[in-house]
Amino acid sequence: MYNLKEKELIFVFTGPDGSGRKTVSKLxxxxxxxxxxxxxxxxxxxxxxxxxxxxxxxISRDEFESAKNRGEFLESVEVNGNLYGIKELDIKETFEEAGCIYLVLNPEGSEIVKKLFGEKVIRFFVYADRDTVIARQKERGDDEEIIERHVAHYDEDMAYREECEHAFENYKLDHTAFEVTNIIEDYFRLKLAEKEAEA
Structure with a gap:
């Protein structure tokens, strides 16, 4: 397993599908x-x-399972019959480019990464009420069957909010992004202060 260096952090964006976790993470x-x-x-x-x-x-299921059997995935989960995973080499190579990285994971994947790297992982739980996430999924073009599968996990996904370091009710994207940015910058300042104290 990749060993994070002292100043490296992983920021994980998680929450129910349709909450805007991916949009917030990119912004x-x-x-x-x-x-x-x-x-x-x-x-x-x-x-x-x-x-x-x-x-x-x-990728195909065969490609995924072959990579998994070779030990390439740092974490992998199965949701609604589909496999999802992050490759360890991608983590390593991205850390070589930057001191901190971000991931977008469902709660199950987030928990796996948290158990692997402990306090180096900061989880941002992004959420909205059930009606809002349904409306957002319809707006982006998901069909009814996909939405029903997502909504079936809503309560279970929401329960993970209590486990995360930070939680944001995402109704105004710019406001949510501003709050998340401020918190991440606080982590950066803390790391910088620690580095200066050691110098």
């Missing part, structure tokens, strides 16, 4: 703070509004 991590994100692999089909290499790496 804060990529656009505002210029952090590097690590993209998950999945066996599910790409949706019309998604982009290969930006939302996920889309």
């Amino acid at each position: 804060v991590g990529k656009s505002t703070l210029q952090m590097k994100g690590v993209i998950s692999y999945t066996t599910r089909e790409k949706r019309p509004y998604e982009t290969e290499g930006e939302d996920y790496h889309y």
Whole structure:
């Protein structure tokens, strides 16, 4: 397993599907703070509004299971019959480019990463009420069957909020992004202060 260096942190964005966790992560991590994100692999089909290499790496189940058998995945989970995972080499290579990275994971994947890296992992739980996440999924073009599968996990996903370091009710994207950015910058300042104290 990859061993995080002293100043390296992983910021994980999690929460129910339709909460805006991925949108918040891109706005804060990529656009505002210029952090590097690590993209998950999945066996599910790409949706019309998604982009290969930006939302996920889309691979076959055989490819996924072969990579898993070779020990390439740092974490992997199965949700609604589809496999999802983060490759350890992607984590390592991204850390070589940047001191902190961000991930977008469902609660199960978030918990695995937290258990692996402990206090080096800061979880941001992004959520909205059930009706709002349903409306957002309809707006982006998900069909009814996909939405029903997502909503079936809603209560279970929401229960993970209590486990996370920070939680944000996401109704105004710019407000949520501003709050998350401030908290991440506080972590950066803390690390910088620790580094200066050691000098």
